[in-house]
Amino acid sequence: MIMPGKLWRLCLLLALTVGVTLAQKKLRELKPGFNLFSVEQDVQMGREYAQQIEKEVQVVNDPTLVRFVEGIGRRLASAREAQGFQYSFKVVNEKSINAFALPGGPTYTHTGLILAADNEGQVAGVLAHEISHVILRHGTNQASKAQLIQLPAMLGAEMLGARGGITGMLAQLGIGLGANSVLLKFSRSAERDADLLGTRIMSSAGYNPIEMARFFEKLEAESGKSSRLGEFLASHPNPGNRVKAVQDEIQLLPRRDYTAGTGDISSVKQVAQRLPDPPKKPAQQQQAGANAPQGTGNPQNYAAGRPSNRLKEFQGGEVVFGYPDNWEVFPNEQTRQLTIASRSGMVGQAIGYGMIVNIIQSSAGLDRDTQTLVQQFQQGDPNIRVSSQSRRFRLGNSDALATRLQGPSPFQGVNEELVLITAQRPRGMFFLLLIAPDRDMNTAQPVFDQIIQSIRFSN
Ligand SMILES: [Zn+2]
Structure with a gap:
């Protein structure tokens, strides 16, 4: 049986590719990657999230701390490389060692981070790194890649004035600012790029960029000892050799004396140390898994999950297809995929009658x-086996394969048939998995054929 909740980890395996870095003599061009959001939507989203955050944390008004962090921020924001966004630099009364930037430019620095820094350059380093994520639009880039299917249609709706703002729309996709948010937890390659751009920004602003790398490495070294570091290091995973990478980058930049941020910051740290603890926070909302669909199917009776033979159209950015009009679409951030079924076609979280759709990163060709x-399906359930060889066909202008599988159904006493359609697309491999009890295939197959025939790719 197929448990959509277990699939995403497996799909991530496919996403791992081996990067080869060649020695470079010139400055590498750094620019934002693939993105379904507009820059204005980044800004709007940051504004909406900032309002939410500032209801939950205690923003510090102490003039010494505000002047210190805003001063660093202003200096960095004036760098040529940092143009294009209106940043804000606020201090949060929190002893955990953390700082983060929202899409579009609002940044938050915890007092714990100021206390952990040896000098102003290290705080500047973290902020330069954070605004580099803003400039390179890493958060919405990651959200775009995670939501290739659902997002384009929803962004279209947002443009037409959906209520609840852009963050309300993202919440429907399971995207928020909770732990492991796709908007704030970066990949190693995003980290490397934020280090490089951060280096350039620091240098332009007169800070010694090496302080950024040193501070990251110092935190890494202390991570075993301090529980106050977990979130920051998990959100900014070490791309490896940070100090060396920054040193190499400095060699490519115009030579200059780094005069900023060399003063003593112990008085600032004393103020941060003396701040009374913030009032206890209300319980954090659990975001993860909130969207996992739960079926109400009776394991003794699969008939209630049967598909209607009238199709409704699902429009994604990459693909349009039909699905039975008595089935519902359940998007999910973690699985990065659509589960489409009726609740009575699902027993708990297992799909007995339904379909799964996604586009996953591909690396080795369609076959x-x-x-x-x-194999990943089989890792989820070792009883799944291929029942007939893959058949090759054309789906629009894409190469596609149809593969039949069999396995135990979550409905008791029956097996299930699974029809897997895979197609090579420019941005990855599209797959559609159709699931039905084997003894109901006479009813299901004609509908499945209609669904497969309805698939259209946008180009
Ligand atoms: Zn980072």
Whole structure:
């Protein structure tokens, strides 16, 4: 049986590719990657999230701390490389060692981070790194890649004035600012780029960029000892050799004396140390898993999950397809995929009658990637087996494979048939998995055929 909640980890395996870095003599061009959001939407989203955050944390008004962090921020924001966004630099009364930037420019520095820094340059380093994530739009880039199917349609709706703002729309996709948010937890390659751009910004602003790398490495070294560091290091994973990478980058930049941020900051740290603890926070909302669909299917009776033979159209950015009009669409951030079924076609979280759709990153070609995907299904349930060889066909202008699988159904006493359609697309491998009890295939197959025939790719 297929538990959509277990699939996403497996799909991530496919996403791992081996990067090869060649020695470079010139400054590498750094620019934002693929993004379904507009810059204005980054800004709007940051504004909305900032309002939410500032209801939950205690923003510090102490003039010494405000002047210190805003002063650093102003200096960095004036760098040529930092143009294009209106940043804000606020201090949060929190002893954990953390800082973060929202899309579009609002940044928050915990007092714990100021206390952990040896000098102003290190605080500047973290902030330069954070605004580099803003400039390179890493948060919405990651959200775009995670939501290739659902997002374009929803962003269209947002443009037409959906209520609840852009963050309300993202919440429907399971995207928020909770732990492991796709908007704030960065990949190693995003980290490397934020280090490089942060280096350039610091240098332009007169700070010695090496302080950024030193501070990251210092925190890394202390991570075993301090529980106050977990979130920051998890959100900014070490891309490796940070100090060396920054040193190499400095070599490529115009030579200059780093005159900023060399003064003593012990008086600032004393103020941060003396701040009374903030009032206890209300319980944090759990975001993860909030969207996992729960079925109400009766394990003794699969008939209630049957698909209607009237199709409704699902419009994504990459793909349009039909699905039975008595089934519901359940998008999920963690699985990065759509589960489409009626609740009575699902027993708990297992799909007995339904379909799963996603686009996943591919690396080895359609045949190999399809095999890998099947193996991942089998890791989820070792009883799943391939019942007939993959058949090759054309789906629009894409190469596609149809593969039949069998396995135990979550409905008692029956097996299930699974029809897997995979197609090579420019941005990854599209897959559609159709699931039905085997003894109901006479009813299901004609509908499944209609669904497969309805698939259209946008280009
Ligand atoms: Zn980072």
